[in-house]
Amino acid sequence: MMNPESLRTVSVMRYILPLREGGSLPALAEADDDFKYVLKFRGAGHGVKALIAELLGGEIARFLGLPVPELVFATLDEAFGRTEADEEIQDLLQFSQGLNLGLHYLSGAITYDAAVNDCEATLASKIVWLDAFITNVDRTFRNTNLLVWHKELWLIDHGAAFYFHHSWNNWENSAKTPFALIKDHVLLAKASKLDEVHSEFTQKLNPDVLRKIVNLIPEEWLQWEDGSLKPDEIKEVYFQFLSTRLTNAELFLKQAQDARKTLI
Incomplete structure (x- = not known):
């Protein structure tokens, strides 16, 4: 950590x-x-x-x-x-x-292939939990966004996460969604340790940590022409989205577990 x-x-x-x-x-x-x-x-x-x-x-x-x-x-x-x-x-x-x-740049890395490369259960569960938390729609069999580098698995490309911000409407409701698209996650079948990971991650993450991460967003990335919110107000929405999602993490945990049951 x-x-x-x-x-x-x-x-x-x-x-x-x-x-x-x-x-x-x-x-x-x-x-x-x-x-x-x-x-x-x-x-x-x-x-x-x-x-x-x-x-x-x-x-x-x-x-x-x-x-x-x-x-x-x-x-x-x-x-x-x-x-x-x-x-x-x-x-x-x-x-x-x-x-x-x-x-x-991870020179020499190869794209993770679920049919060829393995991923142990705890790591798979951590990645599935993370992607459900940040609503990342793009870690599927078609596009894994995982690399194997020096025999280790590396996560790349989270640009499709937080998809609520493309419409910026009803973010409060988006924060409480179970995230049904987790059913398409490339590592879901291997994620047999979701309960243990859920307990670990919900203890590690807290509002102070989330605030510090949100505050990393540069102000020049927050000068949006398509909205009336000021930079500090935009940051506050991201913070509240993450805080609300963490508070309601049982929702996306259950969704992932139920989706996994249909695969095994």
Whole structure:
């Protein structure tokens, strides 16, 4: 268990290559600390909301002791990307000037395949509980968002979590949902220790921890044009969402357990 702390900030020096096709176009890039990072751009499809989900989900996972690559704030200056030949990438880079998010690049990692790779029950249960807590819809057989690196399992890509914030309506009700989509989780069948994990995680997490993690969100990611809330008010909604969800954690625990019964 790690205490939430401020993230390091790096400057992006070199765009290396896009990592996959799709709307978000994450990229491999090198920063001024000589490390390589998977960059998530504020100018991509879901904008800063995907970065906020990535930050909150990743740092909650890290606090709970789960293996997540280091997250860093990554700055792109005004001139970056002007020489990029691909017009789509050039536009993405120019729309992403300022603060973005980077994940330490796990060189040589391979994608987790449930048919080939194993995951022991306690770790599987921790990952399932986390994803139910943060309403992460994107850890399925089709897209596991898990990597095997040095024979260990690593969690990546939490940008699809906290999906309530894309409509921003009835977040109170969203916080109390059992999260039925947990039925599609790639590790659900292996998650036989959910009761033990639930007891551990609900003791570790508390309002003070959640407040510190929410306060990591940079103010420049909270200047939303599609709403009337001020940055502090937006942070308060995220905090209240997480606090309410933690208070009602029995709901999503039972949903995961019931969904698992249909698989085994």
